[in-house]
Amino acid sequence: MTIKLFGVTKDIIGSPSLSLPTNVLTGKSSPKTVGELRQFLGKTYPGLKELSSLAIAVNNSYAQDAEEINSYDEIALIPPVSGG
Amino acid sequence: MTSTNRYLRQTSLVSFGEEGQAKLADSQVxxxxxxxxxxxxIQYLNAMGVGTIGLVDHDTIELHNLQRQVLYTEADLGRPKLEVAIEQLQAQNSNTKIIGHDTFLNSQNALEIIKNYEVVVDATDNFATRYLINDACILLNKPFVYGALHDFEGQVSVFNYQNGPSYxxxxxxxxxxxxxxxCDVNGVLGVxxxxxGTMQALETIKVLTGVGEVLSGKLLLFDGLQQQTQTISFEAQADQKNITQLQASYESQDCLMEFGVSAETFLxxxxxxxxxxIDVRNSxxxxxxxxxxxxxxxxxxxxDHELSIRDERPVYLxxxxxxxxxxALRLLTAKYPTLKxxxxxxxxxxxxxxxx
Known part of the structure; x- marks a missing residue:
């Protein structure tokens, strides 16, 4: 599963993208939904949990937490940015 | 110089034409x-013939602005941005009606200022004002053209357009x-x-004239280092658009404002x-x-640093x-409630x- 990172998520995770071999995500099974992915990433990278708002897109569409995901989906983490 | 000649290069575009030009001349941004x-x-909207342009800012021009704020010159240092921008715009296109609002936007003035315009361009540099603009535009049913930066990335979208999704x-x-x-902390590459900003100008023109497809319900992500763009589609959430009034304040640090002193007062x-x-920057x-x-x-x-609470001198950070x-103020006030x-x-x- 490839996760593209934007804004401050790049800084929190320390790279422009994240590639997760799905079988090691949780030890047993990979996250089945956007919400599970959010939880998993929050545990691994606590900085992400502190963001008040973090949009997650699946295949270039904004996704709600209940949305199902598969290993071949293209995910993006999109935080708000404020600079101008 | 007739206006026909002035805008010939864009009126000769078949899908823009005299009709598009007339709409621009009749619009208020x-x-x-x-x-x-x-x-x-503002430079492009003014050059292209937008009839009325309102400007909101209360800042003065500082040296470290010049690497990206290319309208200003060294001779303008210390002058109000609003004053310089109005002068420059009037010299650029004397037909435009320029209205200056010499203030920062806040909960008290936002609705009064925004209500007279057709479209709002959010070219601010902080979340408080972005959320204020969002809520005010929902209340007044106005579209707003959003742009924001982080490092080498940018985001662009048009919110609240024809009942479309909001920020x-x-x-x-x-x-x-x-x-x-x-940007103050993180930095921003001048270009x-x-x-x-020019993408925001383009979207504004599209909203005003109806030419092309407005970036509504879509968030454009620009990555300057990779020279890549990506567009994320998103939908309106009824609960997020249900704004009935502005918040009293959008500044999350408001409680600290009374302990913020101006540089003049400090001197x-x-x-x-x-x-x-105490200087809290890096060494x-x-x-x-x-x-x-x-x-x-x-x-x-x-x-980890211990201040002496017997030292009764006020602490300035x-x-x-x-x-x-x-x-730092928040941290120290919590730790030393008795110190000034x-x-x-x-x-x-x-x-x-x-x-x-």
Missing amino acids: LVVGLGGLGLPV RCLFPKMPGPNEIPN LPGII SNAERENMQL NEFEHDHLARAINIPLSQLA ICQSGQRSAL IYHILGGMNKLAALCP
């Missing part, structure tokens, strides 16, 4: 923020003060706001008051330049822009502008 994003927006449909909750670094207090001055920033009386305790080490000193602690609004940047 409000641009909030005259910084890196706002300047390309809160993407980012429901405003980030706290220390969550997302701003990047130029790119994002006059420093002359007559015996104070402890390399401190070595580069600091105030004579300041001692350096970087923000990252402040929590300073950093580069006032952002880290605000965090202040932070200097605008930090070293503001002081440098006052006494260059």
Whole structure:
């Protein structure tokens, strides 16, 4: 599963993208939904949990937490940015 | 010079034509923020013949603005951005009606200012004003053209367009003060706001004339380092569009405002008051330049540092822009409730502008 990172998520995770071999995500099974992915990433990278708002897109569409995901989906983490 | 000739290069575009030009001439756009994003927006809207342009800003021009705010010159340092921008726009196109609003946008004035315009361009540099613009535009049913930056990236979208999704449909909750670094802390490559600002100008023109497809329900992500763009589609969330009134304040640091002193007040207090001055920037920033009386305790080490509570001198905190000193203030006020602690609004940047 490839996760593209934007804004401050790049800084929190320390790279422009994240590639997760799905079988090691949780030890047993990979996250089945956007919400599970959010939880998993929050545990691994606590900085992400502190963001008040973090949009997650699946295949270039904004996704709600209940949305199902598969290993071949293209995910993006999109935080708000404020600079101008 | 007839107006026909002046705009010939765009009126001869078949899908724009005289009709598009007439719509521009008849339109009123409000641009909030005259910084890196706002300047390309106003320069192009003004050049292209938008009839009325309103400007909101209350800042003055500082040396470190010039690498990206390309309308301003060295001769303008210290002058109000609003004043210089109005002069330049009038010289560029004397047909435009320019309306200056010499203030920052806040909950008290936002509705009154925005209501007279057709479209709002959000060219601000902070979350508080972005959420304020969002909520005010929902209440007044106005579209707003959003642009924002982080490092080498930019975001562009048009919110609240023909009942389309809003800023809160993407980012429901405003980030706290220390969550997302701003350009003051993080830096910004001079050309990047130029790119994002001109994209905002383009979207504004499309909203005004109906030409092309407006970037509504879509968030454009621009990555300057990879020269890549990506567009994310998103939908309106009814609960996020259900705004019935503005919040009393959008500043999450409002509770600290009374302990923020202006750079001017600090300078006059420093002359007559015996104070402890703590510079909370990194040691390399401190070595580069600091105030004579300041001692350096970087923000990252402040929590471990013990202040003497028997020392009754007031504590003044300073950093580069006032952002880290605000965090330091919060930290120290919680730890030492009996001490008098202040932070200097605008930090070293503001002081440098006052006494260059």
